[in-house]
Amino acid sequence: MKLLYIVNQINGTTGQERIIALKSNYFIKHYGYEVTILTLDEVEDTPFFELSEAIKIHNIPKLSNSISHHFSRFKKINEILKAEAPSVVIVCIDNIFGLYLPIFLKKNFQLIYERHNSKRVNYTQNATSIKDKIINIGKKLLLKGGRRYDTLVLLSDDHIKEWKNLKNLTVISNPLIFYPDEHAKLENKKVLAVGRHTHQKGFDMLLKSWKEVVKTYKDWTLEIYGKKDETLSMLSLAKDYGILDYINFHDPVSNIMDVYMESSIYALSSRFEGFPLVLIETMACGVPAVAFNCPCGVQELITHREDGILVNIDDTDSFAKSLINLMENPQKRKKMGHQARESILRLSPDNIFPKWKNLFETLLSK
Numbered sequence: 160m161k162l163l164y165i166v167n168q169i170n171g172t173t174g175q176e177r178i179i180a181l182k183s184n185y186f187i188k189h190y191g192y193e194v195t196i197l198t199l200d201e202v203e204d205t206p207f208f209e210l211s212e213a214i215k216i217h218n219i220p221k222l223s224n225s226i227s228h229h230f231s232r233f234k235k236i237n238e239i240l241k242a243e244a245p246s247v248v249i250v251c252i253d254n255i256f257g258l259y260l261p262i263f264l265k266k267n268f269q270l271i272y273e274r275h276n277s278k279r280v281n282y283t284q285n286a287t288s289i290k291d292k293i294i295n296i297g298k299k300l301l302l303k304g305g306r307r308y309d310t311l312v313l314l315s316d317d318h319i320k321e322w323k324n325l326k327n328l329t330v331i332s333n334p335l336i337f338y339p340d341e342h343a344k345l346e347n348k349k350v351l352a353v354g355r356h357t358h359q360k361g362f363d364m365l366l367k368s369w370k371e372v373v374k375t376y377k378d379w380t381l382e383i384y385g386k387k388d389e390t391l392s393m394l395s396l397a398k399d400y401g402i403l404d405y406i407n408f409h410d411p412v413s414n415i416m417d418v419y420m421e422s423s424i425y426a427l428s429s430r431f432e433g434f435p436l437v438l439i440e441t442m443a444c445g446v447p448a449v450a451f452n453c454p455c456g457v458q459e460l461i462t463h464r465e466d467g468i469l470v471n472i473d474d475t476d477s478f479a480k481s482l483i484n485l486m487e488n489p490q491k492r493k494k495m496g497h498q499a500r501e502s503i504l505r506l507s508p509d510n511i512f513p514k515w516k517n518l519f520e521t522l523l524s525k
Contacts, residue, residue, distance in 0.1 A: 163245035170203035174436035258304030276433035314434035334511035342445030351422035365428035371479035447495035466499035
């Protein structure tokens with residue numbers, strides 16, 4: 160089996176790069192597959208996550224947005240595909256370019272579109288101008304490009320609602336990245352959040368909730384790990400709220416499991432997700448989460464009041480009260496943490512990766 164992934168980048172710090180690295184390493188080690196990764200917009204020089212030395216990597220840099228440059232890239236992509244002769248090509252680009260790439264490929268392989276995000280990531284946030292609305296309408300129409308693939312792999316049943324008119328859908332969830340022998344003690348007065356400082360991750364709502372929490376609990380800290388935006392907007396907002404002394408902002412780290420193990424509660428404040436890898440990881444460490452019940456995948460991971468707490472999106476008051484509830488009740492958070500660690504085993508690699516193997520073999524048998 161020869162697999163070739165087409166991605167924007169593999170050396171970044173996001174969940175998508177982490178999952179692709181994990182899968183590539185697993186397929187090589189356990190199934191003996193050959194894996195090639197073709198990047199189209201790589202910006203980092205070295206991998207942030209571990210990659211097997213057996214993986215072959217090609218990079219076609221994006222030099223401009225001109226039409227002639229795009230057609231030059233399509234030519235180079237086809238040259239690499241011809242030279243590598245993969246059995247299956249998996250496109251993991253969550254934008255219009257990725258969805259309509261098949262139009263430009265000389266296809267003699269099975270073609271999979273692996274979607275790592277909700278459709279919402281393709282829409283202009285808070286569209287108000289006529290231009291933004293036109294862009295959104297156009298993107299909604301262009302997303303029909305999924306029909307051009309042999310199979311479109313989604314991360315949860317929740318995503319099917321976004322692609323309900325397509326028949327070539329398969330659901331394969333992200334797997335556990337790790338499952339430590341020990342679980343978090345949940346005794347440190349730390350609430351954790353992980354993610355880039357973007358509109359999607361909802362840290363503005365989290366800070367609004369935290370402002371209410373610290374009115375009573377000034378001995379707890381909110382630890383936020385993730386790439387900051389250029390304007391340092393979240394730091395400015397925390398300062399405006401007067402809560403900067405009760406928050407620590409950290410850059411991304413590769414040993415994130417150690418951070419989970421030192422935390423007592425996880426806070427997921429996203430407006431939307433693809434399939435929140437951070438929830439899988441925090442549950443594996445036995446850390447209970449308070450999460451906005453956003454699309455997609457959150458309610459498939461958390462069973463409300465059993466292994467975490469779900470809150471209606473935008474309800475920052477209830478989010479704050481839910482955090483306080485777990486802060487005040489160590490036995491409750493330990494019980495939820497134990498349940499979370501047990502329930503997330505359903506996403507173990509031994510349960511998830513055979514689904515990929517079966518998909519590849521089924522496509523090649525057609």
